[in-house]
Amino acid sequence: MNIKRRTAEPYKIKSVETLSMLSRTEREESLKRAGFNTFLIDSQDVYIDLLTDSGTTAMSDAQWGALMTGDEAYAGSKSWKQLEQAVRDVYGYEYVLPTHQGRGAENILSQLKIKEGDFVPGNMYFTTTRAHQEMNGATFVDIIIDEAHDPSINLPFKGNVDLTKLQALIDRVGANKIPYVCLAVTVNLAGGQPVSMQNMKDVYELCQSYSIDVMLDATRCVENAYFIKEREDGYGDRTIASILKEMLSYSDGCTMSGKKDCLVNIGGFLAMNDEELYIRSRELVVVYEGMPSYGGMAGRDMEAMAIGIREAVDDHYIEHRIGQVRHLGQQLLDAGIPIVQPIGGHAVFLDAKAFLPHLAQEKFPAQALAAALYVDSGVRSMERGIVSAGRDIQTGEHIKPNLELVRLTIPRRVYTNNHMDVVVDSILSLYEKRDWICGLKMVYEPPTLRFFNARFAPLAESGKLIDEENKVKQIS
Incomplete structure (x- = not known):
């Protein structure tokens, strides 16, 4: 008899919190x-809080232990070096700037990349992301596939960009009016839907031909990598870590809310491969967040995030x-x-x-x-x-x-x-x-x-x- 065996949580409970049970x-x-x-x-x-997965993670014993080793130096923190190296190792970006959370990174990116009258295409809007884009003078344009707007359609990659829509926007407004494509992996408001590796590659190649950057909302990128492993040909035998690294290679940078796939309660970062953008971003981090070596986070938070980044790709x-x-x-x-x-x-x-x-x-x-x-x-x-x-x-x-x-x-x-x-x-x-x-x-x-x-x-x-x-x- 071929019986499907059940699995349990890959962790055991070390501490508990009593829940409220009101009448x-x-x-x-x-x-x-x-x-x-x-x-x-x-x-x-x-009683059971399903409001959000943002900052509501239960941290591991390794993360809690790391809180005690946090370097709270105002400048040049050792904890920052740990976080910077984790981002480089796991995500592959060269330059990293810490922020208090993801919308801090969105704010800096929008201010530096957007000018009045620009258009920012993306695979469905997200609330805070669109707000920052609009506050800086841009118009958001939805270029997700039509099927993403129908909850009953069952497709493996409903987060995919419709390349025809993207090309039509470029033809209509001109590449110089598109500072970047905002690509969410996964797409929150579509129901947590993933983007295929092939679609990410196609979007990146099209944008490169017009010198348009691709900036990811990488908040739930590990979840996206899992769906690629499960659903896309050629990835079933790959590790999540290797799939993730390939995914992010088809982009020029990302905003990250560490409160999701980095497995921490606070923090985020802006990452990129463009040194010039990094230098300009570093100056705004000082204005809005703090020193580039802490960016609104305590040293202990950066220690925990560095560990969480590595744990998430298990x-x-x-x-x-x-x-x-x-x-x-x-x-x-x-x-x-x-x-x-x-x-x-x-x-x-x-x-x-x-x-x-x-x-x-x-x-x-x-x-x-x-x-x-x-x-x-x-x-x-x-x-x-x-x-x-x-x-x-x-x-x-x-x-x-x-x-x-x-x-x-x-x-x-x-x-x-x-x-x-x-x-x-x-x-x-x-x-x-x-x-x-x-x-x-x-x-x-x-x-x-x-x-x-x-x-x-x-x-x-x-x-x-x-x-x-x-x-x-x-x-x-």
């Missing part, structure tokens, strides 16, 4: 205080990482719950449009579903739809993305599969009473990155989010 009434009060925005819920009121670690996300996602698929397919690398994304078809997009169905999930079980997730997309900077109207999603983001090395089973049970329960979930209205809207601090109120006449008596009778 439903207490959760309803907590959500109301937060303005029905899961970002504003106190963490002490959360094949056993990343296999389990992707496997846990699939453990959650496959159960939902098997139960008929609408999610983005294929299951991505860092999260499972609920398709809120299909989950709550009675709610128009202007009633913020993904925001409502994330709030309802917290009420039902204390599981915190986040909206990735019309709220996150913001408003058109020209018209002021809501941007209405095709993807209206709730992101269930799995922190690295934090939860067991039993926790994922609890999440599944809650979602199945909500799906049975989905007609009772009402829409929301926005009662406070920040001018920028509104999803972080916006506040909402239920549209149901009863004032309840899950109105089991009145179903979907709502105030227009």
